[in-house]
Amino acid sequence: MKKLELHTVVHLYDDIDELDQDSRDLMKEAIVARSNAYAPYSKFTVGCAIKLDDGTIIHGNNQENAAYPSGLCAERVAIFAAGANHPGKAIVKMAITASGIDNKFTKPVPPCGACRQSIAEYEMRQQQPLECYFMGASGNIAHVNSHKELLPLAFDKKYL
Template sequence: MREIQINTVLHVYTGLDELPNKVAQLFEKAREARGKAYAPYSNFTVGAAILLDNGEIITGSNQENASFPSGLCAERTAIYYAGAQFPSNLIKAMAIVAGSKNHKTTTPIPPCGACRQAIAEYEIKQNQPIEIYFMGEEGEIVKSNSLKNLLPLVFDKNVL
């Protein structure tokens, strides 16, 4: 037997005013996208904004469905749109804002497992890390320099 130790480094900002302007603007777009979420079942709305290497910003919001597995998260909505409309552009950064309509959410909300896997696919495809920033409705913001910090033992095409 051997032991594998995995270390993750994340950066925590106390608020939007500590972020670089480009990232703060990305969060503004993510907030706008969150306002377009369709979440009648969970009352949990999420907005995501992606910055491409050409300066384009792509947004997405979660879209629920009465057949729960048929819904789609904000992160995957945005990243799949970016992949479909800008297939040759690199994804530089993603900002995620999430919260409940039932109570104030101040804890940073990371992407779910399915979204982490989708982001991993694009990070591997472009052979370059994607900065991921996430927060609740307000409060602290967490930054990961790469999806690999959030999903260190990634499942990718190399195992197929």
């Protein structure tokens, strides 16, 4: 038997003001996106802003449906919009913010498992790291340089 140890590095910032200007601006875009989320059932709003390699910003927010499985998370709304409307453009950075309508989270809220897998697929496809910043409604912000930090054993096309 062999032992495989995985190591993840997550950088933590106290608040949005500690970020560099570009990342701060992108997180502010994610906050705007969160304000337009449609979450009447879960009361949990998520906003995502993606920056493409040409500087284009793409917004995404969670979109719920009474038939729960029919909804879609903010991160996947944004990356699928980028892939559909800007083919061939690399995603260089994304910012995510999440909060309950009644409970304003102050700790970083990471992407769900389905979003991590979808984001990892885009990162593998473009063959370059995709930085990610994530936070609650306010407070601490987490940052990873690559989604490999969030999903180190990602499923990909080599298994198909």
